[in-house]
Amino acid sequence: MAFFRDVKGKSARDRITFARWYDTVKRITRNTKRMKTKFLAKDCKIRESEREYILKRLSEIEDLFEEQSLFEVEVAMDKKNFFRVEVNVSDARDLIRAEETTKSVEASIDLVIDKLRTQAVKGKDKRRDLKERGARSIKKKLVIDGSARF
Secondary structure, X not given: OHHHHHHOOOOHHHHHHHHHHHHHHHHHHHHOOOOEEEEEEEOOOOOHHHHHHHHHXXXXXXXXXXXXXXXXXXXXXXXXXXXXEEEEEEOOOOEEEEEEXXXXXXXXXXXXXXXXXXXXXXXXXXXXXXXHHHHHHHHHHHOOOOOOOO
């Protein structure tokens, strides 16, 4: 801990004040997440347990998206008491959307997360393949021997 080396020669009160400040900073940085999340409830209320479950499931796929991604979660209940969960993820590059309707919010979010994961991986693979193809075509143009194969 580089911070505590600077405090060692100080008085006990300064060390306690610094320790409280350091704990507060650790707590703040631990609780901040990369993803920004918006919740919207239509014709129903999202319970705290459901909100925590949704955040837990979204955190599983947050690594597939850029740091400044915005996750918009919409939960709606229809007349037959089915829950419709829609999640929009917007990055700098594109917008990914998935929607599912089931009898519970948890089941809907599970299915939506699977769809989002599939779409995100497919998009990353597509971008990587296009990059590789572009590099390959440049390499072909730079080759001295025209009969060489790549």
